Amino acid sequence: MTLIKSISGIRGTIGGRPNDNLTPIDAVKFAAAYGTWLKDYSKSDNLKVVVGRDARLSGEMIQNLVVSTLVGLGIDIIDLGLSTTPTVEIAVPLENANGGIILTASHNPKQWNALKLLNEKGEFLDATEGAIILQLAEKEDFNFAEVDELGKITRNNAYIDIHIDEVLNLPLVDADTIKKAKFKVVVDGVNSTGGIAIPKLLESLGVEVIKLYCDPTGNFPHNPEPLKEHLGDICKLVVKEKADFGIVVDPDVDRLAFISNDGEMFGEEYTLVACADYVLGKTKGNTVSNLSSSRALRDITIKHHGTYEASAVGEVNVVKKMKSNNAIIGGEGNGGIIYPSSHYGRDSLVGTALFLMLMAEKGGTVRELRDSYPSYYMSKKKIQLTPELDVDEILVAMEKKYSNEEVSTIDGVKVDFPENWVHLRKSNTEPIIRIYTEAKTQAEADTLADRIIDEIREIAGI
Incomplete structure (x- = not known):
């Protein structure tokens, strides 16, 4: 059993002993540390935090603990309930909130959960901010609110729909173009919130959807990391249904992988390559990915007369490099698409829409598209x-x-x-x-x- 404390958040396995695992005590302690940091960082007594979670089995328990702790600090909560990481990220600025927390262990198996922490822009905290929160958690120097100053909880279940509307309103996304292509797509939502968000997005774009593991029970039917060895079922179903392609997301919907029409992996690394190919073909600019990502993005960027740069691994590092490089698209080779015209966060809904636009305009099959890219x-x-x-x-x-x-x-x-x-x-x-x-x-x-x-x-x- 494990508890990992890093700038990526507080992540651990459920059960066991405090400080060795993500127990209720640890969840409360780190939520209190975040809330305490936020009060000092924001220099305000009227704080608001957006909270959402994926569908994993421990999610409701951890969310209740985190929300109650923040309320106890006098912080108001916008509770999105079942949500996605990018949905929480866009909700923070739309709600004029001071921060956000996503309760998800991303691609980790069901025994894991985590607190992923956002600033007022809906972006992940940097290393310095993360270090301060870890120190506060270690000291446990918290000052909770008196009874008349407790925070209030407002529930808002509309944000996945709001997120979809934000995607549909992007200048490079044209719903009519996608509808005319009459795509048929299989979706594997790994029984988490991607099973809600991705089919809704596709249906709003006139795509015929075949659902696989889209019931958000948190009972993951396979290892939730979207790698080839875990995706045999969707690969078979794409071929059986004669679908144009398949879509796979991780439990919190910030990683996106495609299955080609022949039932083979499009390649997680090539999700970003394809989306960048479409965006760069419409808008001249630069790209960024991390050091562990494919050289193919560099090749595509050069083809479109842009500049490519590599960052350290980690979304916050990619975002920082994107801002300094004025990158118009970037992300990570694990299927994470960051498109600043939407927001600075990995977003599978945005990636899906950009990919559909590319396919609708190019024509041909997904296999043919993959074969057109440099092979790594x-x-x-x-x-x-x-x-x-x-x-x-x-x-x-x-x-x-x-x-x-x-x-x-x-x-x-x-x-x-x-x-x-x-x-x-x-x-x-x-x-x-x-x-x-x-x-x-x-x-x-x-x-x-x-x-x-x-x-x-x-x-x-x-």
Whole structure:
């Protein structure tokens, strides 16, 4: 059982002992720390926070704890109930709120949950702000409100519909163009809130929807990370239904993957590539993704005469680089689309609409679209952390070993070879070292990853 404290939020497994897992005590403590920071940061006595959650089994319990804690601090709550991460992100500025909390462990299995924290812009907190909240939680120096100053709760279940309207109103999204294409799409909502939001969006765009695992019970029918090995059911159903393609989202709907019409993975990395191809074809500009993302985005950006830059892993880092680079689209290779014309957050609803526009205008099949892009193949592997593993020592040793290559250390260690690359970093969301590689064939990517893992094990003596 695990509790991870990072700028990505407070994430842990349900049950067990306080401070080792995400127990009720930990949920209250970190909610109180966030509320205390917000009161100081906002310099206001009349605070408002938007709260929403995915459908996982522990969600209602954690939300009740978090909301009651904030009310106890004198903070008013806009309770969205079942929602998505990007929906909460757009709700914060629309409600003129001082911050927001999404209760979701994103792609993690059902035993996990998390508090993901937002500022008044609906964007994730930066490292400095996150560190202050962790310190406040450690000190437990909280000052709760007296009875006449308790916060109030307002429930608003309309925000998924409001979010869809925001997507439909984007200048590069034309509902009539999509409706004329008469798409048929299978949706895997992994029995969470994507099963509500994505079909609603598609139906508003005149798309015929075949639902798979779209009942938001929180009983995930497969591992919720949208990777090929977890998606056999939708791959078969796309072919059986003769659908144009399939859509897969994670439980909080900020990661988006497509299944091609032949039942094969379009490639999580290529979600951003395709959406960027459409946006850059309409609007000249720059792009950003993180160090663990495919070179294909760089290639597409250059094709459209833009500039590509890479950031450290983590949405807040991508957003910061996008702002400095004036990027018009960016995100992460895990299927996270950030489109500033909507908001600075990964958004599967926006990504879906942009992809539908691309397909409607280009014509042809999704398989043909994928084949038109530069072909890169990735291997995403991991090493489970144990107390005897010194990650920093391992990374320093790997940096030294490959000092004659092009090496970046802004986030772990990334080694760029002429024909491929490897990125090693400690995860912010799981107790693992991630080993990502990319090459011109899957065999080369897997071989490089296995070689690097062997080198790490040799360095660590395991």
